[in-house]
Amino acid sequence: MYQFSSGFELLELTKKYNIPISEVVINYEHEMTGDSKDTLIEKMASNLDVMRKSIERGLKEDVKSVGGFIGGDAKRLYDKIINNFTISGETVSKAVASAVAVSEVNAAMGKIVAAPTAGSSGVIPGALITIARKFGKSDDELIKSLFTSSGIGIIIAKNATLSGAEGGCQAEVGSASAMAAAALVELMGGSPEEALNAASFAIMNLLGLVCDPVAGLVEVPCVTRNAVGAANALICADLALSGMRSIIPFDDVVSAMDSVGKAMPCALKETAEGGLAKTATGIKLKMNMRE
Amino acid sequence: MDLREYSVFDIMGPVMIGPSSSHTAGAARLAKIARQIAGDDVKEVQFILYDSFANTYKGHGTDKALVAGIIGLDPDDERLPHSFELAKEQNISFSFVKSDKDASHPNTVRMVIKNKSGDVIEVLGSSIGGGNVVLKEINGMSVEFTGEYETLITKHIDKPGIIAMVTKVLSEHMINIAFMRVYRQLKGDMAIMVIESDQTIPEDVRIRIEHIDGIEKAIVVDSINKA
Numbered sequence: 001m002y003q004f005s006s007g008f009e010l011l012e013l014t015k016k017y018n019i020p021i022s023e024v025v026i027n028y029e030h031e032m033t034g035d036s037k038d039t040l041i042e043k044m045a046s047n048l049d050v051m052r053k054s055i056e057r058g059l060k061e062d063v064k065s066v067g068g069f070i071g072g073d074a075k076r077l078y079d080k081i082i083n084n085f086t087i088s089g090e091t092v093s094k095a096v097a098s099a100v101a102v103s104e105v106n107a108a109m110g111k112i113v114a115a116p117t118a119g120s121s122g123v124i125p126g127a128l129i130t131i132a133r134k135f136g137k138s139d140d141e142l143i144k145s146l147f148t149s150s151g152i153g154i155i156i157a158k159n160a161t162l163s164g165a166e167g168g169c170q171a172e173v174g175s176a177s178a179m180a181a182a183a184l185v186e187l188m189g190g191s192p193e194e195a196l197n198a199a200s201f202a203i204m205n206l207l208g209l210v211c212d213p214v215a216g217l218v219e220v221p222c223v224t225r226n227a228v229g230a231a232n233a234l235i236c237a238d239l240a241l242s243g244m245r246s247i248i249p250f251d252d253v254v255s256a257m258d259s260v261g262k263a264m265p266c267a268l269k270e271t272a273e274g275g276l277a278k279t280a281t282g283i284k285l286k287m288n289m290r291e
Numbered sequence: 292m293d294l295r296e297y298s299v300f301d302i303m304g305p306v307m308i309g310p311s312s313s314h315t316a317g318a319a320r321l322a323k324i325a326r327q328i329a330g331d332d333v334k335e336v337q338f339i340l341y342d343s344f345a346n347t348y349k350g351h352g353t354d355k356a357l358v359a360g361i362i363g364l365d366p367d368d369e370r371l372p373h374s375f376e377l378a379k380e381q382n383i384s385f386s387f388v389k390s391d392k393d394a395s396h397p398n399t400v401r402m403v404i405k406n407k408s409g410d411v412i413e414v415l416g417s418s419i420g421g422g423n424v425v426l427k428e429i430n431g432m433s434v435e436f437t438g439e440y441e442t443l444i445t446k447h448i449d450k451p452g453i454i455a456m457v458t459k460v461l462s463e464h465m466i467n468i469a470f471m472r473v474y475r476q477l478k479g480d481m482a483i484m485v486i487e488s489d490q491t492i493p494e495d496v497r498i499r500i501e502h503i504d505g506i507e508k509a510i511v512v513d514s515i516n517k518a
Binding site for chain 2: 025028029032033040043044046047050065066067105106107108109110111112113114115116117118119121124146147149150151153154157158162163165179215216217218219272289
């Protein structure tokens with residue numbers, strides 16, 4: 001039996017069978033759906049394919065969002081990376097540019113994988129695909145790490161929420177960042193404990209982040225938050241891999257996110273009634289949208 | 292704690308055309324289900340948008356997603372952003388109306404569909420997040436189903452024996468009923484039955500059900516998971 005509802009249970013299963021998180025998650029899905037492991041791997045491979053294409057498109061094309069607030073910035077950042085002009089260095093900048101690319105393609109009505117949502121769809125591909133390429137990881141390893149991400153997402157969905165309307169941006173970009181951080185740890189050969197530490201850090205750092213989209217659209221500040229979510233995942237994975245431990249266990253961190261989300265006023269949960277959406281400029285942009 | 296069992300692909304997925312699972316993917320799903328209820332010969336559609344759908348539909352491409360669904364496209368079809376042109380090529384006309392009335396859910400749309408034969412079918416539904424939808428009304432009659440399962444909808448006379456005959460046909464074809472509900476407005480008047488099944492319902496089975504005395508119409512809506 002590979003069923004789990006918490007980080008604690010997930011860790012117990014990795015110990016009991018002496019397998020990484022990704023294996024537990026693949027077995028969990030196999031048990032639940034009856035689909036063979038090959039079928040599941042194949043399904044995830046097609047998600048990876050969509051992720052890769054959305055990065056490529058966003059880095060190459062000068063995409064324009066439907067609302068017209070954003071677009072083309074992934075390409076501009078990528079040009080700076082190529083010319084060695086970024087402050088945060090090649091790896092972080094590439095992960096960020098890739099996350100922005102997917103986010104921009106999403107805002108331009110392009111094809112993406114909701115991971116876990118459309119609004120946070122840049123974080124996981126941006127972080128994982130960039131790091132896998134840098135360290136020469138195989139597609140097989142990369143696909144497995146996507147199952148690790150999903151496992152973390154399942155625990156958050158069960159014990160808190162992945163929806164901005166229910167928990168604010170911490171539940172979308174915060175969760176995506178935690179999912180990516182844990183997967184990075186496994187990809188780089190870290191232990192399941194270290195993966196959960198990384199996920200804990202990632203949520204802690206973004207705890208309380210509100211969802212305040214300008215004019216109610218998935219554009220501002222969603223795209224730059226995807227950038228931060230990806231960079232945060234890289235940093236948290238490094239912290240965990242160096243042996244830093246989260247003194248608050250992952251399950252407690254998730255429950256903190258849940259209670260912070262519940263305490264957050266509705267105005268800051270995707271309704272565009274607060275935060276950046278309600279600034280003088282935010283209101284003006286919304287009025288202009290209505291023609 | 293949420294007791295729902297999540298699939299890995301609920302979390303890592305769906306593959307969709309952006310920018311919003313609720314305002315784009317969900318809208319396309321709702322309209323595709325409405326098209327299947329109305330039949331393939333759609334001529335004209337009016338979309339009445341409520342609440343958040345009414346306020347942000349242009350910036351989310353909700354309008355393009357709805358038209359895409361009406362011409363039968365799935366939420367991950369890359370032709371979705373060009374649905375207006377595609378609909379025009381198929382001589383399907385469409386319009387959008389913002390309603391200032393309250394709806395039961397912020398992301399709600401009423402689709403008034405006119406067929407080439409002159410029939411008018413009205414379908415109301417809501418997009419409830421993550422691309423998931425709930426259908427709430429067909430021709431003014433309250434219903435409730437999600438499109439997650441293969442769904443059989445019958446319009447029939449509210450009289451004894453009809454339900455038994457429908458379930459008999461299904462059982463003869465080894466089709467298992469997952470959920471089932473019957474709705475009516477007046478005793479002995481027209482009623483609607485919604486059956487959600489674990490198996491696909493082939494066209495010959497649908498025709499057999501439609502031929503049952505007292506059944507005016509039987510429609511099958513494909514499971515969205517099949518797409």
